[in-house]
Amino acid sequence: MEEKRLSPNDILKNYLEEHSLRKTPERFAILDEIYSNSGHFNIETLYESMKSKNYRVSLATLYNNIDILIDAGLLVKHRFEKGNTYEKTMDSMKHDHFICTGCGRIYEVPLSGNMDVNAEVSKRYGFDVSSYFLTMYGVCNICKELKNKK
Numbered sequence: 001m002e003e004k005r006l007s008p009n010d011i012l013k014n015y016l017e018e019h020s021l022r023k024t025p026e027r028f029a030i031l032d033e034i035y036s037n038s039g040h041f042n043i044e045t046l047y048e049s050m051k052s053k054n055y056r057v058s059l060a061t062l063y064n065n066i067d068i069l070i071d072a073g074l075l076v077k078h079r080f081e082k083g084n085t086y087e088k089t090m091d092s093m094k095h096d097h098f099i100c101t102g103c104g105r106i107y108e109v110p111l112s113g114n115m116d117v118n119a120e121v122s123k124r125y126g127f128d129v130s131s132y133f134l135t136m137y138g139v140c141n142i143c144k145e146l147k148n149k150k
Helices: 008-018 025-035 043-052 061-070 117-125 141-149
Strands: 075-080 083-088 094-098 107-110 135-138
Touching: 008 061, 025 043, 025 061, 025 094, 043 061, 043 083, 061 075, 061 117
Parallel strands: 094 135
Antiparallel strands: 075 083, 094 107
């Protein structure tokens, strides 16, 4: 029998109950906004997006709740050159990142299906890997073409 996967809302609800935190409408609105979009975001873009939809949330509320969503396992925080960037953890393929040093765009690079980094590192170095991130920096094709046209 296949085990039912919990929704992001159910995971947040369970986390809040386990940690005796209030189940506020703002917390679920933030989660819904994040999970209704794709790709990476920062707090400022999330704030602007919610503000344009007439949500009443402050930057402080977003910062405080982002930490809760990370602790609940619903978001991951990346520290790229241009500051903190976040992405949802559920419903996304495993991937690494390529960041263009020209335009700043973040490209998701699917992981190779035949490479189990966790197993390799565990076998070779004895680490118990809980997570890892690979970030590559370089120049994307679009920026290379723009530079060549000059």
